[in-house]
Amino acid sequence: MSIIDAQESTLYHRLAESLAEAIHNGTFLPGSRLPAIRRCASSHQLSINTVLTAYRILEDRGLIEARPQSGYYVRGQLPSVKISGDRQAKVRSPGSEKLELIEAVFAAQNHADYTNISLACPQNSDFFPTAKISRIMASLLRREPELIGRYALPPGSQRLRREIARRSMDLGMALTAEDITLTHGCMEALQLALRAVTKPGDCVGVETPTYFYLFPLLASLGLKVLEIPTDPQHGLSLDALELLLREKRLQALIAMPNVQNPLGCSMKLEDKKRLAKLVNQHKVPLIEDGLYGELQFCWPLSPAVKAFDSEGWVLHCASFTKTVAPDFHIGWIAAGRFSEELARLKSVSSLAESRLLSETLGHFLASGGYDHHLRTLRRRYAAQLDEARGLIARHFPQGTQATQPSGGFVFWVELPTAVDTVELFQRLLQEKICLTPGALYTLSERGNSALRLSCCYPFDERYTWALKRTGALACELSGLDAGIM
Numbered sequence: 001m002s003i004i005d006a007q008e009s010t011l012y013h014r015l016a017e018s019l020a021e022a023i024h025n026g027t028f029l030p031g032s033r034l035p036a037i038r039r040c041a042s043s044h045q046l047s048i049n050t051v052l053t054a055y056r057i058l059e060d061r062g063l064i065e066a067r068p069q070s071g072y073y074v075r076g077q078l079p080s081v082k083i084s085g086d087r088q089a090k091v092r093s094p095g096s097e098k099l100e101l102i103e104a105v106f107a108a109q110n111h112a113d114y115t116n117i118s119l120a121c122p123q124n125s126d127f128f129p130t131a132k133i134s135r136i137m138a139s140l141l142r143r144e145p146e147l148i149g150r151y152a153l154p155p156g157s158q159r160l161r162r163e164i165a166r167r168s169m170d171l172g173m174a175l176t177a178e179d180i181t182l183t184h185g186c187m188e189a190l191q192l193a194l195r196a197v198t199k200p201g202d203c204v205g206v207e208t209p210t211y212f213y214l215f216p217l218l219a220s221l222g223l224k225v226l227e228i229p230t231d232p233q234h235g236l237s238l239d240a241l242e243l244l245l246r247e248k249r250l251q252a253l254i255a256m257p258n259v260q261n262p263l264g265c266s267m268k269l270e271d272k273k274r275l276a277k278l279v280n281q282h283k284v285p286l287i288e289d290g291l292y293g294e295l296q297f298c299w300p301l302s303p304a305v306k307a308f309d310s311e312g313w314v315l316h317c318a319s320f321t322k323t324v325a326p327d328f329h330i331g332w333i334a335a336g337r338f339s340e341e342l343a344r345l346k347s348v349s350s351l352a353e354s355r356l357l358s359e360t361l362g363h364f365l366a367s368g369g370y371d372h373h374l375r376t377l378r379r380r381y382a383a384q385l386d387e388a389r390g391l392i393a394r395h396f397p398q399g400t401q402a403t404q405p406s407g408g409f410v411f412w413v414e415l416p417t418a419v420d421t422v423e424l425f426q427r428l429l430q431e432k433i434c435l436t437p438g439a440l441y442t443l444s445e446r447g448n449s450a451l452r453l454s455c456c457y458p459f460d461e462r463y464t465w466a467l468k469r470t471g472a473l474a475c476e477l478s479g480l481d482a483g484i485m
């Protein structure tokens, strides 16, 4: 690509992103006409070709449509998911059927010949910075062959921890390498955090719906779960949380304030500040799962709650699994006032992290390659999410609602209540399509007709066929026609 082509491509992508944002925030309502191409070109001082390309990008994403002789119009959008009526917080333990369903879904997800539309794990090498990483790794091994001859004991590679600390400033956190312990993925960080701050029988608050692997994790540590109402757009209900904290019903809390899985939402800045204040005031540890924080679509990134942690009650966990590659299962935790206990638990849990992977990552982060890679991923995921939502609007039963993610690649879809999504999951398995039913993500009834979908696959014929087929079967099960009412 020449410099002029590259500038041109930045311009039309920038225009497409700002128009997409205006459509999502309601500045352009469904059915309204976008500015005529000539007018848009002159008001933005762009060429007609640049505007046309931006409009075509939005058309491919399913956000707008061309009408002959008339111009470009905003398409009907999927209705947003509303908060459910179940506001009563109940202490529960996941039953064995829930744990069995999680195992069944996990087994199906790992079949190579199944088409996945839900697994939150990038599925193709063009999502990974393979070439850059293999160069760094080969050169490291050549220059320092002794690297693989020793354990990297906790807290782990100094170089990688320094790079993580430097990057944490983008999320408003002021960490040093000494504040950070490397872990085996975010999962081990969550597990160590729970072990550091709770004892069996304690009650842990979680968002509802939440990351489904938290249920078996909490069960394995003998912990009880209390689901806290969570708004599909603005995240955890702080009024509900405050009540629970005042009544001393929680010993710890796990939340995803940035890019929640499965909703895709992020909390507002003032809510993050209030959350930090609440947990510090009540001295209840918040385990902040920041796995998707760097995949937010906004820039500058919205801060983590840890950025406002005055007394060290926030334990921030993250990993590179979703942003670099699933096999780079390196995570980290900044455990605040629990740091010493954390480092001790890490030793007895898994002793060390791979020195080769950690050092490779450290060099990759320092080279600026990671930032470039993240920018590409954000743009691609934002576009794919729009396309998937467009397909759902056309092929899923009338009345289907979906969340509008603030980053990452997963979103939550609520179908009409006539659709039992566990049945949908089982029927689709016979056609080798794998999805994750909403029942995995909550212990309440709310998930029974919901799904989590994921857009971290190439948006190819196979994926679009699987999404359309899911919609067709949901229409059959509900007796409803497809499309927006």
Ligand SMILES: Cc1ncc(COP(=O)(O)O)c(C=O)c1O
Pocket: 120, 184, 185, 186, 187, 188, 211, 256, 261, 289, 291, 318, 319, 320, 321, 322, 329, 330, 331
């Ligand atoms: C919200 C959330 N937290 C934690 C994890 C586990 O992360 P890792 O694969 O780095 O262990 C996942 C994996 O999907 C996740 O979605």
